[in-house]
Amino acid sequence: MRSTERPGAARYRATAARCPFLPYLGGSPTNGVLVGGPGSGKSTALLGIAEALTAWEDVAVSDIDLGSSGAGLDPMGDAIQRCATGKAAAEILLRDALSIAKARPRLFKKLGMGRNWQPSPSHPALVLLIDEYPALVAAGLFPLVSEIIRTGRKSAVTVLMAAQGASKDFLGAADPASVPLRIALPCQGQDVTRLMGTGAIAEGWVAHRLQPAEGDNPRDASVCYIRSGRHTEPIPYRFAWLDEDEAERRAQERQAAGLPQLDTASLSLAGVDLNVTLPDSVEIWTAAEDGEDTRTAENLVPLPDIPAAVLAVLEAHEAPAMTPADLIVTLKACDPAAFGDLSLVALGRALSKFGAGARAYGRERGVYYSDLLAAAANYRPRSSGEPSDRNAG
Numbered sequence: 001m002r003s004t005e006r007p008g009a010a011r012y013r014a015t016a017a018r019c020p021f022l023p024y025l026g027g028s029p030t031n032g033v034l035v036g037g038p039g040s041g042k043s044t045a046l047l048g049i050a051e052a053l054t055a056w057e058d059v060a061v062s063d064i065d066l067g068s069s070g071a072g073l074d075p076m077g078d079a080i081q082r083c084a085t086g087k088a089a090a091e092i093l094l095r096d097a098l099s100i101a102k103a104r105p106r107l108f109k110k111l112g113m114g115r116n117w118q119p120s121p122s123h124p125a126l127v128l129l130i131d132e133y134p135a136l137v138a139a140g141l142f143p144l145v146s147e148i149i150r151t152g153r154k155s156a157v158t159v160l161m162a163a164q165g166a167s168k169d170f171l172g173a174a175d176p177a178s179v180p181l182r183i184a185l186p187c188q189g190q191d192v193t194r195l196m197g198t199g200a201i202a203e204g205w206v207a208h209r210l211q212p213a214e215g216d217n218p219r220d221a222s223v224c225y226i227r228s229g230r231h232t233e234p235i236p237y238r239f240a241w242l243d244e245d246e247a248e249r250r251a252q253e254r255q256a257a258g259l260p261q262l263d264t265a266s267l268s269l270a271g272v273d274l275n276v277t278l279p280d281s282v283e284i285w286t287a288a289e290d291g292e293d294t295r296t297a298e299n300l301v302p303l304p305d306i307p308a309a310v311l312a313v314l315e316a317h318e319a320p321a322m323t324p325a326d327l328i329v330t331l332k333a334c335d336p337a338a339f340g341d342l343s344l345v346a347l348g349r350a351l352s353k354f355g356a357g358a359r360a361y362g363r364e365r366g367v368y369y370s371d372l373l374a375a376a377a378n379y380r381p382r383s384s385g386e387p388s389d390r391n392a393g
């Protein structure tokens with residue numbers, strides 16, 4: 001990134017000095033993925049990233065959010081070029097970005113740019129921030145994103161996707177390991193491994209030990225581990241909190257200073273008309289309506305016995321988690337016939353296999369209701385004849 005005279009640029013330089021991953025996203029265009037469970041701070045992180053990117057005059061920022069109707073980046077809205085909250089609008093933004101990504105290489109020579117687009121105030125990079133990425137996957141739009149990831153980097157057209165998990169259910173065809181910038185907010189152990197690689201947990205990438213917000217308590221929300229080309233140590237960071245009024249004020253200031261405009265050469269070669277009115281449907285996507293997702297209420301698959309019973313126990317329990325020892329006692333009391341001879345080891349194995357193993361809970365270890373809910377939402381039996389988990393130990 002070169003020119004920095006926009007309002008907020010000095011602040012951005014200060015932030016960038018502390019968070020070396022940010023310029024990496026813009027200055028040297030990079031695709032990124034940000035993973036965190038419910039309440040982990042994904043939207044907060046995206047808002048912080050949007051704030052940083054919109055301070056520069058050589059990046060145009062667009063926002064796609066099908067899951068929460070754009071609520072996340074709303075406060076920065078004035079500094080964001082285009083915003084899509086419905087499937088039709090999202091498709092236009094993605095197709096336009098892809099067309100620009102494909103057109104730009106034909107301009108490299110003419111503009112003296114060498115082998116990669118050189119972002120500048122007159123020829124800005126384009127970054128698409130995508131919150132609630134799984135909604136976009138379910139809307140069938142992920143092939144467009146995959147193609148942008150494949151072709152856009154050298155044209156300075158990149159995406160940053162935020163999702164609740166790193167599995168195929170959440171990310172569709174996007175392979176998190178192929179995306180250079182990876183950010184893990186409080187999430188599951190299996191997400192850490194998918195995102196950061198096998199053995200990552202042993203190396204200290206322990207985002208699964210972070211606790212998402214609960215009620216009014218932010219706990220570890222917006223704390224994250226970041227892996228990128230220049231960022232390879234498992235060091236926890238926290239995205240700074242930006243209140244709505246201040247975000248709005250900064251966005252208005254930037255809008256008044258003039259937002260970076262994509263160059264007409266790219267636009268006309270790509271056949272993109274930014275003045276096209278986007279369909280402004282604020283549809284909140286739901287799986288049942290769209291028909292793409294098969295997890296509707298009618299065809300929910302039954303959960304294995306142990307996780308199902310633990311889920312029922314935790315549902316009725318007041319605290320967010322329970323120690324495995326307490327769980328055993330309760331399970332045995334509730335259903336002696338089924339769980340009378342259940343051992344701690346068998347319980348632990350069944351829950352880990354399910355994706356909701358015990359983790360830090362105060363000074364002890366506990367099984368979290370939120371983990372079970374998340375794992376249940378993702379649960380797919382490996383085969384229809386999968387045996388009961390009761391004898392897993």
Ligand SMILES: Nc1ncnc2c1ncn2[C@@H]1O[C@H](COP(=O)(O)OP(=O)(O)OP(=O)(O)O)[C@@H](O)[C@H]1O
Nearest residue numbers: 037038039040041042043044213218221222239241
């Ligand atoms: N750095 C922070 N300081 C204070 N509160 C924070 C911070 N980061 C996040 N929070 C709070 O934690 C909660 C969760 O954050 P956020 O909404 O960003 O998470 P999310 O992962 O987007 O959640 P969801 O899965 O519901 O979309 C919010 O109430 C937010 O206000």
Ligand SMILES: [Mg+2]
Nearest residue numbers: 042043068072
């Ligand atoms: Mg959110």
